[in-house]
Amino acid sequence: xxxxxxxxxxxxxxxxxxxxxxxxxxxxxxxxxxxxxxxxxxxxxxxxxxxxxxxxxxxxxxxxxxxxxxxxxxxxxxxxxxxxxxxxxxxxxxxxxxxxxxxxxxxxxxxxxxxxxxxxx
Amino acid sequence: xxxxxxxxxxxxxxxxxxxxxxxxxxxxxxxxxxxxxxxxxxxxxxxxxxxxxxxxxxxxxxxxxxxxxxxxxxxxxxxxxxxxxxxxxxxxxxxxxxxxxxxxxxx
Numbered sequence: 001x002x003x004x005x006x007x008x009x010x011x012x013x014x015x016x017x018x019x020x021x022x023x024x025x026x027x028x029x030x031x032x033x034x035x036x037x038x039x040x041x042x043x044x045x046x047x048x049x050x051x052x053x054x055x056x057x058x059x060x061x062x063x064x065x066x067x068x069x070x071x072x073x074x075x076x077x078x079x080x081x082x083x084x085x086x087x088x089x090x091x092x093x094x095x096x097x098x099x100x101x102x103x104x105x106x107x108x109x110x111x112x113x114x115x116x117x118x119x120x121x
Numbered sequence: 122x123x124x125x126x127x128x129x130x131x132x133x134x135x136x137x138x139x140x141x142x143x144x145x146x147x148x149x150x151x152x153x154x155x156x157x158x159x160x161x162x163x164x165x166x167x168x169x170x171x172x173x174x175x176x177x178x179x180x181x182x183x184x185x186x187x188x189x190x191x192x193x194x195x196x197x198x199x200x201x202x203x204x205x206x207x208x209x210x211x212x213x214x215x216x217x218x219x220x221x222x223x224x225x226x227x228x
Contacts, residue, residue: 035217037165045157045165045208047217059215062122095164104171106212107155111164 002026002110004096009115016086016119022079022096022112030054030074033099035108036081038092038117046092049081050099064090086119093117123147123211127220133228140196142223144209149189153213156185156194158205165208169194199225 008020022034036048049060049070058070069082079096093116097108124147134140144154152172157165167176169185172192182197196203204227209220 044222045159045210045219047210047219050215050217061216100170104174105153105155107167107170107176107210108157108165109167109176111166113164 002098004098004110004112006094006096006112006115009094009117011118011120012086013121014087014119017082017084018086018117020081020083020094020096020115020117022081024077024079024098027098029072029077032101033106034072034079035097035099036070036079037095037097037108037111038090039095039114040089040092043092048094051079083117086117088119091117091119122216123150123213123218125209125211125218125220127207127209127223129223130221131224131226133226134199135228136199136201138199138228140199140203140225142194142207142209142225144187144192144194144220146190146192146211146213150211150213152188153211154185154187154192155210155212156183157208157210158203159208160205168207196225 003025005023012018035050051058051070067085071080093114095114096112098110100109126145154172156169159165173185184195186193207223
């Protein structure tokens with residue numbers, strides 16, 4: 001069974017840092033592109049970042065570029081999101097998601113349960 | 122960036138109704154269009170990918186159509202478990218973008 005389990009969320013002050021983790025199981029993690037998507041309270045889904053299966057290609061949303069860093073450890077089947085210089089507007093539930101390969105549109109077929117990040121003083 | 126505009130933003134419908142949600146892209150996205158729904162407190166769930174392909178395990182009352190910039194999600198006969206928020210998403214290029222969502226509520 002495919003599972004994605006996020007951790008690392010919590011309360012952090014503006015300007016602070018946090019590292020999210022997403023532990024994958026039930027599939028060959030090293031074969032899949034992975035993504036982070038966030039959702040502010042009561043708002044819609046916003047894509048944050050993606051990383052290629054071997055880590056050689058990375059993209060970010062403009063709103064987090066230069067502050068967030070996505071990475072992965074294929075030996076540990078774990079995806080990470082290092083978040084620095086956090087702002088109040090980064091407050092959201094953060095989901096990791098697996099991208100489907102060979103699908104024609106690269107959708108996200110599995111999502112984690114989400115981890116809440118709250119940026120507040 | 123490609124903007125995805127969904128309409129309506131919300132709708133009220135009854136069990137058994139046919140429901141249609143539209144999604145318009147600010148430029149052509151070919152067939153790089155997926156649909157998800159999300160229930161409160163839960164992660165989104167993939168319904169349809171590549172415009173019209175039903176994800177495994179998704180009931181056949183869900184269908185998708187469209188091309189280029191205009192896309193539609195149809196629920197042929199709304200069921201109680203379908204009351205949720207629906208999102209379209211383009212993966213034509215980065216940054217990937219979602220529509221603003223359509224909340225389907227019980228009439």
